[in-house]
Amino acid sequence: MKKTIKVPIKEAEKLRLKLLNNGKLDPQRKIKLIEEGERFLEIPVTDDVKGFDTYEQKDAVYYNKWNSLKDILKDSVKGSELRLLPSGWHIIGDIIVITIDPAIEHMKKKIAEAMLKMYPSCNTVVRDLGIKGQYRLPQREILTGNNTETINKENGCLFKLDVTKVMFSKGNLHEKKLMSNIGDNETIVDMFAGIGYFTIPMAVHTNPEKIIAIELNPDSYEYLRENISLNHVEDIVEALNGDCAQLTPEGIADRVIMGYVGTTHHYLQYGIRSIKKSGGMLHYHETTPESLIFERPVARIKEAARIEGRHIEVTECRKVKKYSPGVWHVAVDTRIT
Ligand SMILES: C[S@@+](CC[C@H](N)C(=O)[O-])C[C@H]1O[C@@H](n2cnc3c(N)ncnc32)[C@H](O)[C@@H]1O
Numbered sequence: 001m002k003k004t005i006k007v008p009i010k011e012a013e014k015l016r017l018k019l020l021n022n023g024k025l026d027p028q029r030k031i032k033l034i035e036e037g038e039r040f041l042e043i044p045v046t047d048d049v050k051g052f053d054t055y056e057q058k059d060a061v062y063y064n065k066w067n068s069l070k071d072i073l074k075d076s077v078k079g080s081e082l083r084l085l086p087s088g089w090h091i092i093g094d095i096i097v098i099t100i101d102p103a104i105e106h107m108k109k110k111i112a113e114a115m116l117k118m119y120p121s122c123n124t125v126v127r128d129l130g131i132k133g134q135y136r137l138p139q140r141e142i143l144t145g146n147n148t149e150t151i152n153k154e155n156g157c158l159f160k161l162d163v164t165k166v167m168f169s170k171g172n173l174h175e176k177k178l179m180s181n182i183g184d185n186e187t188i189v190d191m192f193a194g195i196g197y198f199t200i201p202m203a204v205h206t207n208p209e210k211i212i213a214i215e216l217n218p219d220s221y222e223y224l225r226e227n228i229s230l231n232h233v234e235d236i237v238e239a240l241n242g243d244c245a246q247l248t249p250e251g252i253a254d255r256v257i258m259g260y261v262g263t264t265h266h267y268l269q270y271g272i273r274s275i276k277k278s279g280g281m282l283h284y285h286e287t288t289p290e291s292l293i294f295e296r297p298v299a300r301i302k303e304a305a306r307i308e309g310r311h312i313e314v315t316e317c318r319k320v321k322k323y324s325p326g327v328w329h330v331a332v333d334t335r336i337t
Helices: 009-021 069-073 102-118 170-179 198-203 218-230 264-274 295-308
Strands: 003-008 032-036 040-043 089-092 097-098 123-131 137-144 149-156 155-161 187-190 209-213 237-241 255-258 280-289 312-324 327-336
Touching: 003 009, 009 040, 009 097, 069 102, 069 170, 089 102, 097 102, 102 137, 137 295, 149 280, 155 218, 170 198, 187 198, 198 209, 198 218, 198 237, 209 218, 218 237, 255 264, 264 280, 280 312, 295 312, 295 327
Parallel strands: 097 123, 187 209, 187 255, 209 237, 255 280
Antiparallel strands: 003 040, 032 040, 089 097, 123 137, 149 155, 280 327, 312 327
């Protein structure tokens, strides 16, 4: 019998912990919300529970019985290949993005099918083959499924994107959270806005006067516009499609975000010029070889500020994430006056 008990929501967490401790919580089935005029939680149990009526649960929802790729593939894959199976992946909306070692290329379809068994709510698996060029275009191969457009929820924001057309970096979560806490009443320029990675959380979580979000890649720009409406921040964000070297407005910003890596330093003069004469913050990103952290990015900002006749005060330097062997994606926050 699939035993269950019905518990008022307020009491549920305390009871769940008690059942977990005394071994009566059924770990195979999920707790379900039921509405019968009032809202209750149905807690699956393995035995009777004093003070509650136990009954047979209808439509039980089970946790996934597969814990790992190795579990699923162990009977159909050679031992030497098992250790090459991927151990990490990203889930973007309902799409799984996975890196596969070229040595087990011949198993890619099998791996993709196994991934869908592990994540039944996903419907497509794509292989990640890196990111290319100024548009930061992801190189991706569809392994199974055919739906590459999805909506990813992150930090209370919605991001619509096509995983084969635009990048979505999950590794920058800390940086995105940091940025989502600043900008109250400010005018902000996001020079490399992408689909709104920084712009949307700032607009949703703080109360900026205005954000000007500039994006060069037409596909990313279209998603940026969609994400502005999906998150209802049309009154705050103005999206511009084009090169920030031409479109960055001068002398209006309390804060400028330069969240691009590669040749970001070529754009420093435009970022600095955008900051109000009375002063503002610059958030500059670049990829830096380990031996030059944080000396090179700080020197670049200093030199660009000198040419523009401005002063700088570095307020914080951060490593955002490892970019490639010996190279880091770093961020430097600087007050410009
Ligand atoms: C790395 S993505 C955005 C990343 C995002 N800030 C994050 O950290 O996840 C950088 C974006 O800058 C855009 N971009 C590159 N050069 C540009 C330029 N000159 N003007 C405007 N956008 C540009 C690219 O198309 C890309 O969408």
